[in-house]
Amino acid sequence: MALNFDMTEEQEILRKSVRGFAEREIAPVARELDAKEEFSLELTLKMGELGLFGMFVSPEYGGSGLDYVSYIIAVEEIARVDGSQAATVAAGNSLGIGPIYYYGNDEQKKEWLPRLCTGEILAGFGLTEPNAGSDAGNSKTNAVLDGDEWVINGSKIFITNASAPNTGVIIVQAVTGKRPDGRPEMSCILVPAGTPGMECRPMHGKMMWRASNTTEIYFSDCRVPAKNLLGKRGAGFHQMLATLDGGRLSIGAMGLGGAQGAFEKALRYSQERIQFGRPLFDFQAIQFKLADMAMEIELARNLLYKACWLRSNNRPFSKEAAMGKLYCSEVMGRVVDQAVQIHGGYGLMQEYDVERFYRDQKLLEIGEGTSEVQRLVISRSLLQ
């Protein structure tokens, strides 16, 4: 009888707390922030106050010391209400805090983590480049050691939380030399916000996550101390892969939470909207849509929680993380599609939240490894 689907008491309380917070603080402003394409420092700080940053970080560095399932529940509950704020939290934890917590030395952790864990500052993870998306191993940004300083040149794009009003530091993956096998040596380097030679520009005109901060970064002879190297020289590629494995769980949580939110809105609307003298829900065509949505969400939740459980228990979780990310984001795709369909013409209007959910979903099939890359990761694991 080892199989157990019960949540712990802390996980139950956490879900209640984050859900209540999201409904009270985020829901009333989400639509307007999306329309204005505006990052909210105020909300970010409130989320920090609640403890939404540094959830899995140990208390000695200012975190909450929660397990991975709890972290994913928190992201899920924010995403149930708004994708943009969930993006700020998921990227803040998995991509910003994660690498520093897992690969930083004690000095780097003490310097950055306490402020990152309160939300006072955010960290961006600079991986993707204009010509290196899925092909991340082919990134060109380089760092050369000059005396006791790294000199960085190149550019990054689509970096979350890298030009917010409270961005404190960027983790930059750069080519730092050549490996004996002739392939590029990758390393991660911490570049504090405001370092001369690094220019961070917010990107606008986004289809989705419009209230989250997305950045393009240019480096021209940007100098940082040699000690800003994160972990070992040459470990950058491995750090990136491991970080993305964890990141996939939080993207999965965004898909799951977004699907749940859109489903609940569609279910409510189907009971309120009267056509042909009856609520929409009285029509089997609508009931069947909702039944399929509920079933797929249940499947998505079980898969994602299992992947988190594997991670929390220090088991291999790479395959399940890829499956969770892929399945949850595609389930949200099908759910938002049907949620808009159930809303009919109103579902096309910004006044109805499902319109935003419909747009916010698309990123999930692209960011942190496209759906195609997830299928590659899964299929490779089949022959191992």
Place this chain on the structure above:
Amino acid sequence: MKIVACIKQTFDTEAKIAIGGDGQISDEGVNLIVNPYDEFAVEEAIRTKEKDGGEVVVVTVGGDKAQEALRYCLAMGADRAILVNDPALAKADSRAVAVTLAKLLSEKEAGFDIVFTGKEAVDDGAAQVPAQLAERLDLPLANVATALTISDGKATATREIDGGSEDIEFALPAMVGAQKGLNEVRYPSLPGIMKAKRKPLDVLSLADLGLGADDVAVKVEMVSAELPPARQAGQRLTGEVDEVVAKLVQLLKDEAKVI
């Protein structure tokens, strides 16, 4: 300051009410929460401690599940919690709860400065416990309070009364029954949730309090429960205006009996 907050675990306000096979309200699959008015009480208790120092003790009478409600309050920032859980209290009425809490607060937890409760619980809506408990503890009660200030062992509260509000001043120790508006309730922070795991939560039986089943014998018993009648579908009258009006008047007289 020693600050006490009394809470009750209730159904989620959005829960669908169903009558079980035994004719009683079924709690199967229902999401349980801290009674919203009691949340104001706990919040005010924590704020009072944050301002004046001291300790916040949260107490409740309930079954095993009530532990989660107490843990929630600990995660909000209360210091310790007490659950009185006894088979003899399974069908407790307001009086039984007041008797139990009064005994707990006058003996084991004596020496408090202020006791907060919600003005009522959202489930039975009886609003009996605050007044009965204050009477048994012989304390002044500022019920339906929307504002509170405490200084130098004295308190001033604004309370809702018919058609307005009144400000009252009273000495501590005292009781305050919280109304919506008293404060804005915080959500437990994630570090708070982790800390709550290690805070003491004591479970006491009636015997631990020196009470017997007779002391809490109910005076009020729920005989049966029924749901409000389902709303009937409306009638649509069609035809010539004169006919429809005549029919409508007749229906208003004979069926609706409003004219």
